Amino acid sequence: MPPISPVYLLRKLLGNERWRRLHVKASLWAAVGVVLVMLIGSWIIVPCEASAPRATITSFPLALWWSIETATTVGYGDLYPVTPAGRVVAAIVMLVGIAVFSIVTASLATWFVGSAAHRARQAAEAVEHAEARGRADADQELRALHARFDRLEHLITREGGPGSGESR
Numbered sequence: 001m002p003p004i005s006p007v008y009l010l011r012k013l014l015g016n017e018r019w020r021r022l023h024v025k026a027s028l029w030a031a032v033g034v035v036l037v038m039l040i041g042s043w044i045i046v047p048c049e050a051s052a053p054r055a056t057i058t059s060f061p062l063a064l065w066w067s068i069e070t071a072t073t074v075g076y077g078d079l080y081p082v083t084p085a086g087r088v089v090a091a092i093v094m095l096v097g098i099a100v101f102s103i104v105t106a107s108l109a110t111w112f113v114g115s116a117a118h119r120a121r122q123a124a125e126a127v128e129h130a131e132a133r134g135r136a137d138a139d140q141e142l143r144a145l146h147a148r149f150d151r152l153e154h155l156i157t158r159e160g161g162p163g164s165g166e167s168r
Contacts, residue, residue, distance in 0.1 A: 027107040034100040038067040041093040048085040055082055071097030 042063035049057040056079045057063050066079040070093045081090045 023107045023110050027104045030100040030103040034071055034096055037093060037096040038064070038071050041070075041089050042067045045081060045086050045089045048083050048089065049081055052083045052086075056080060057086070067093050070094055072101070073097060 042060060045057055045066070046060055046063045049055045049063075050059075057066050062079060068074075069076055069079070070090055073094065081087050
């Protein structure tokens with residue numbers, strides 16, 4: 001399949017280890033749940049509304065469109081329930097839609113925060129590693145300087161340099 005196809009992208013997304021975490025599974029189940037609630041709500045609202053005067057939701061396709069715009073909280077106002085039973089169904093579809101979009105938003109936020117935290121941990125580990133390496137290099141350099149000074153001191157004292165009491 002070409003890399004741009006939705007099936008390919010979905011397989012890549014779900015095949016990634018990060019996307020297998022609990023919050024993503026919850027988002028996927030919530031999305032499935034909202035689709036089911038929209039379908040069932042559309043199926044239930046048609047008999048409730050079809051025979052009511054001033055009803056705008058009179059067929060399943062209209063009810064499906066109504067449930068989509070209700071669950072997504074768009075609410076164009078072109079379709080709306082007029083019976084008490086229809087309004088109960090509408091309230092359920094609205095609450096489920098709001099809850100699902102909240103879950104999906106929280107899931108994406110968790111993923112972004114988790115990715116940022118992972119990058120921050122990697123940066124902190126790199127800084128610690130560089131600091132330890134720098135400390136080790138500084139210690140080695142200090143030992144080398146001490147050794148040079150010790151050799152110079154030894155040469156000066158052996159050859160009768162300043163402070164040895166010998167004159168040239």
